[in-house]
Amino acid sequence: MKTNKTRRNFLQQTSAWAAGAAAAGTMGLPNFAHAGREKELNIYCWEGYNSDDVLDPFRREFKANVKAEGLTSDPDAVNRLRAGETKVWDLINLNNPWARELMWPEGLIKELPRDRFEPMFEKMMPAFHPPYEWAMDKTGKHLLGMTQRFxxxxxxxxxxxxxxxxxxxxxxxxxxxxxxxxxxxxxxxxxxxxxxxxxxxxxxxxxxxxxxxxxxxxxxxxxxxxxxxxxxxxxxxxxxxxxxxxxxxxxxxxxxxxxxxxxxxxxxxxxxxxxxxxxxxxxxxVWIELTSVVNHPQISPLAEEFLAYVQRGDVSKKVAFAEGTYNPVTQMGAKDVLALFNKEELDAIQWDSLEQEMANSADxxxxxxxxxxxxxxxxxxxxxxx
Amino acid sequence: MAERAGKPLMQWLRQPGVLAAVPVTLFLLGGFVGPLILVWWYSLMPPRTFSLAQTPTLDNFISSAAGSYYISFGWSLYLSAVTVVILILICYPVAYGMAKLFGKWANLITLLVVLQLLVSENIRLFGWVLFLLKNGIMDGSALYLFGLSVPSILYTVPAIVLGLVYVYLPFMLFPMVLGLSMVPETLKEAAFDLGATRMAVFREIELPLSSPGLMIGGLLTFVLALGSLAESKILGGQRVIMIADDIESAFTFAQNWPRGAALSVLVMVISGGLVLLLLLRLDLDRIMGRR
Structure with a gap:
């Protein structure tokens, strides 16, 4: 009997808790749903952009809650967006062909304002000056993303x-x-x-x-x-x-x-x-990464801010020398950015032969x-x- | 009639035990059975598709059978069998010692074997790479101390077997210790009193009575080795492709989920068949001492 009573009490208590939680849920949910995503940013990227060296200064500057997940395969990532993860991610960072050939035609990404972002291409290495083919859609009218590592x-x-x-x-x-x-x-x-x-x-x-x-x-x-x-x-x-x-x-x-x-x-x-x-x-x-804004129904305003942030010289350097692997970045076309790299770093990324290697490579x-x-x-x- | 048939069912459902089991049952249905059903269903979808709402087909099984996947299946089965045999030979004496001879030192061995499980399998295997690598710890030390270079087994089939034996040793050892510790000393004493030789006691008493532990250990290690991937990748340099490797490739680079699902189903059928076969010969209740 004692056990039964205890169990009944337990059940009563749990149902009270459950009712309370449900009530809180119904009251809280609309607020949550209507809450903007001004301070939230979700990035799906190749390793490097998810490094704290890159993300922490952004988090501090924009008081943002940034989450980044590393990806391991371009087609896998595209399939995840197709499967509905456009509601999860604000930015996606993939190799060059996917934005132009697939994600834009399928409505998985948004275009970027050309007036704000195209001038940034001017500062990149000459091969990436605007209009840069992989960053544009096939009509050449819409800017689909920003380049950096290659x-x-x-x-x-x-x-x-x-x-x-x-x-x-x-x-x-x-x-x-x-x-x-x-x-x-x-x-x-x-x-x-x-x-x-x-x-x-x-x-x-x-x-x-x-x-x-x-x-x-x-x-x-x-x-x-x-x-x-x-x-x-x-x-x-x-x-x-x-x-x-x-x-x-x-x-x-x-x-x-x-x-x-x-x-x-x-x-x-x-x-x-x-x-x-x-x-x-x-x-x-040669591979070239392109970071695009996902066609999220409630896109975070920080998505474009992050794209502009990683173009800064000091941040570009951090992206180039993030964890794991080291890579040249298109921003090294600007003298002040190039000056941030020391001899050892330039030697690690084979800067001496980069131009020749690019000339001998197809995209x-x-x-x-x-x-x-x-x-x-x-x-x-x-x-x-x- | 329906009412009468319904009553016992309702009564049964209202039992506290049944009610208490509902959350766990739902959890297992959703978290364990559900994904398995999904994999089975995916294996019947047309190749290179991602939707589950299509007409089922056996194409994936037919193309898997027609391709050269038998090579990966063959290697996985063969290496698993070799691993089990080697583990039995290594673990039986150790387990015997732990169960019958070492006394309190057995705990130390248990601790040492368990401790390594706290380190990720990949890191432990990479440790072996550093040991076996040309100019690595083994080769370099031999060269420094004795002036001779040791031929490396790294990136060969024996290296894969070494990795499998090393990683799955605890899964053979502990069931064996349990099996051996359940052999009553009194039986052995009686056998010796009746004039049995040491060999006869081993053959007639110890081996048969400890065989449940041996069989459970063998089954565990066989099934684990059948689904293994890291040993062939890290130590074997993919000298042979294991079936788990083919499954992983189908789900990732090939983007052919139905093919990957079909190969997974085949592995499940093989390992499930083995478990059933063994359970037919094994009485778990008796092993646990309930009867």
């Missing part, structure tokens, strides 16, 4: 073992040389691997492919995997293997992956951009045969011999 991304060698000149001259063919069997790794950023395998097969990665091109790609995919000593998606593990002599080069990589090792003093780790290749003569690829784009090529890629990886 970097050539092809492959990485240990220059103590393979000279920079030889690597640049041979390009991705280096990995098809029988002498390289067992001497290189594949950094399994799967989408990038596919593009680079296309280049190694003398196939343009960003165009529709015929059967002969698919066959050439298939042959190279198998050859690259069969000759690799290790596969990993961890750039630190890959750099370690390169420095310790397990391997002499790795397939897929660039400033983004080599810079942490270089900044630690391993200057022999170097991102290489081939001198020539099948993309209108170019053999390397990252979407591969129309990605799904089919991925099947071939994953089968080649699974069926790897040796």
């Amino acid at each position: 970097g050539p991304f092809s492959f990485v060698v240990n220059t103590d073992k393979i000279s920079r000149k030889m690597a640049e001259d041979q390009g991705f063919k280096l990995f098809l040389d029988p002498k390289m069997k067992g001497r290189y790794g594949v950094l399994t950023y799967d989408n990038w691997n596919i593009y680079h395998m296309c280049i190694a097969a003398d196939v343009h990665p960003f165009k529709k492919h015929n059967k002969a091109e698919m066959d050439a790609y298939t042959k190279v995919a198998k050859q690259v995997f069969n000759g690799a000593k290790l596969l990993t998606d961890d750039l630190v593990a890959m750099n370690l293997a390169l420095i310790n002599g397990e391997i002499d080069a790795y397939f897929t990589g660039g400033t983004y992956t080599a810079s942490p090792a270089r900044f630690d003093g391993a200057k022999q780790v170097r991102g290489i951009t081939p001198n020539s290749g099948p993309m209108d003569g170019k053999g390397g690829i 990252y784009d979407i591969n129309p045969d990605y799904a089919e090529m991925y099947e071939i890629y994953s089968a080649a990886k699974r069926e790897r011999e040796g």
Whole structure:
């Protein structure tokens, strides 16, 4: 009996609490729903923008509650927006093609006021001066985002073992040389691997492919995997293997992956951009990040403020040297921003060859045969011999 | 009739035990069964789609069977089996010592084995990389002390097995200790009194009576190893692709959720089949000492 009584009391108490909470909810909810988002900002970005070094000064200056989540794949992020997360995020930071090719046509992002943001492009490196193609929609009327970090991304060698000149001259063919069997790794950023395998097969990665091109790609995919000593998606593990002599080069990589090792003093780790290749003569690829305002039904006014904030010189430097990887930023086109980087930092991001590497690289784009090529890629990886 | 049939059901529902179990049941239905049903349902959706409201198809299973996924399944099953056999050989003597011989020192071993679980698996595996790496701790020390270089097993299949054995050791050891500690000393004494040899006691008494612990340990480690990913990635340099790796790729880079779901279902069927097979041969109540 005693137990029953206690249980009844407990139930009475809980229902009272529940009723109270419900009442508070119904009273509080409309207020919450109508509350503006003046002091709230949610950012979905590649690692770096979610660093406290970048976010904390903004939080203090704007007394804002900023939340940032790192993303690991562009298509994943786009799918999350498609699945309804436009109600969650205010800003999205992805590689260049997605805004123009997908997010803008699908209504997932908003345009930026050109009068406020276009002058900022004027201060960037010459290649990014307005109208910058990837920041505009296909009609050239709407500004879709701001650029900042970018970097050539092809492959990485240990220059103590393979000279920079030889690597640049041979390009991705280096990995098809029988002498390289067992001497290189594949950094399994799967989408990038596919593009680079296309280049190694003398196939343009960003165009529709015929059967002969698919066959050439298939042959190279198998050859690259069969000759690799290790596969990993961890750039630190890959750099370690390169420095310790397990391997002499790795397939897929660039400033983004080599810079942490270089900044630690391993200057022999170097991102290489081939001198020539099948993309209108170019053999390397460069990625450019674009940060856009999400088509949030209740967009935070801080979204545009944040875009302007990260363009400041000192903040640009923090973005370039945020946690994990180090990358050039478009704002280095301004002398006062460039002056903020010391010799070691410039050397880490291969500033000496950046212009040449950019000239030899095609811009990252979407591969129309990605799904089919991925099947071939994953089968080649699974069926790897040796 | 309906009223009469309804009454016992209502009475049953009103039992305090049933009522108290409702929140947990709902939680398990929503948090555990729900996602599993979603995965099963996704596996029947057309390839490379994201909506659940489409006509079910077996395309994903057919294309998975036609592709070379059998290689990943084969490696995962083979490496899991090898891991279980090695773990049995390593853990049985240790478990025997902990259950019968070490006395209070057994607690120290327990502590040492449990402590490593507090460190993330990836970090522990990366520690092994530093140890095995060319010019790493093992190679470098051998070179410094004895002037000879040790051939590295890093990025090979044996390195993956090393990782699996290392990571899943506690899951074999502790059920085994439990199984062995339930072998009554009196039975062994009686057997010795009747003239049994040490080998006969082991074969006829210790092994059969401790086999539930051994089987539970084996099952746990087999299922865990079947779904493993990090060992092949970090220590093996993906020398072989495990099935969990294929599933991860399908959900991420390939953006083919139905394919990933179909492969997951196949893994669930294999591991579920094994559990059922074992449970048919195993009486859990007896192991727990209820009967």
